Amino acid sequence: MRIIKSSRLLLLIYAIVYFLLPSSNAYSGLFNSERCSFSTGDWCETFLKQKPVTWKPAPRDNKDCPSTKYGQCNGVGNCNAASGLCECPAPFYGTDCSVVRKRPCTRGPPNAATWSPENPESFIGADKRDLNWTVSPAGSYSRCAGICDDNLAICYCDGPQGRINAPDDSPPGTPPLQRGRPLCTMHRAPSKTYDGAPAFGDQPYDAVYGRDGWCNSTTPSVQLGCEIDDLMPPFCDAAKEAYCPGQCSGHGECDLGFCRCDPGYYGTDCSRLRKGGVTTSDRFATRPWLAAAVAAPAGAA
Known part of the structure; x- marks a missing residue:
């Protein structure tokens, strides 16, 4: 019983220090040293003392990708507007997804x-x-x-x-x-x-x-x-929803693990909209099983 009460008291002290003294030496001593107790050197505490980085949406890009007569990325891959590179599904590969x-x-x-x-x-x-x-x-x-x-x-x-x-x-x-x-x-x-x-x-x-x-x-x-x-x-x-990264963010079709993105969208999960691209409605309204489980990422800047 004494051990349990002592543990609760210790947790209460930690909580007070955490909320009242977030930048104090006490905070660093109590929390950082505990988290880093099995590490060697000071890299762990240095990492934990970093200031949080403010999140901001990824920038939009508008690079084109190599094309064939069937279109960019041979009509089968997704064009990554950030890199200008084709992302090809199997069995296609090559700079323009034309090699089989x-x-x-x-x-x-x-x-x-x-x-x-x-x-x-x-x-x-x-x-x-x-x-x-x-x-x-x-x-x-x-x-x-x-x-x-x-x-x-x-x-x-x-x-x-x-x-x-x-x-x-x-x-x-x-x-x-x-x-x-x-x-x-x-x-x-x-x-x-x-x-x-x-x-x-x-x-x-x-x-x-x-x-x-x-x-x-x-x-x-x-x-x-x-x-x-x-x-x-x-x-x-009968078809059912296949598994894909982020379920293609509602802006692509899942084809055995590969997201085939809607026009203007790109990324492994179709979450990026290229610069100048027209936002299209997602599929969550017609696929309630996705709406309940998948959150569409914030739009790019």
Whole structure:
């Protein structure tokens, strides 16, 4: 009991010193030395004695970024008006986001002797399908028993509920005609081919590609899981809000972790408005689940 009372008394003394003597030696002695008791030298107390820096909004900038015929940053990236540099989503990179580094689905670890960013390991054909289900090795998390999105190495179903990619001559970043249900990893792939030959997956063939299978039926007899951040179970047909930095501050769309900013906005979280940019309404009014959790940052000066 005495220990508890002594602790309370000590806390009361600290509080009085904190509020009444914020710039005194007593304040420094009681608080700074305690906080810095495990540090070496005087850097810690020197840091704590600094005067607070007055916050002010970041300045607006208006630098342009490298362009292609599709626009600044190849029409797929965000132009950082402060640096004049493009911020590119995968699989695009380069000063103008025009270089593509594909991430094809494959059947095993890459061969260190032959792999390069420009020539990645692959086991899919031009139609984005696995070259041969019966070829070993069997286990590979990046192997695909459907249609591979080789921009991100994500596997989707083939068939009625499957993926239909955009035409090859589409502008960069064009979304697929049909996204399709995910079919990620060998744990959701068939263990046999349609004619009974051993394949690389773990599921019965009919569970995936049978009449009531995951990739064929609107109400399949099994649920193989969505796995991807922005798809809603049980059948992955409905979208949900994906996670992005600051949820793009209400001024961009979240695309699997990358904020695609509205015109005039930039930054990792789309919180900066370029100089001369026109302020647009945020999305919080139409997305109450965001309004309750995300605070839009103060506007730039």
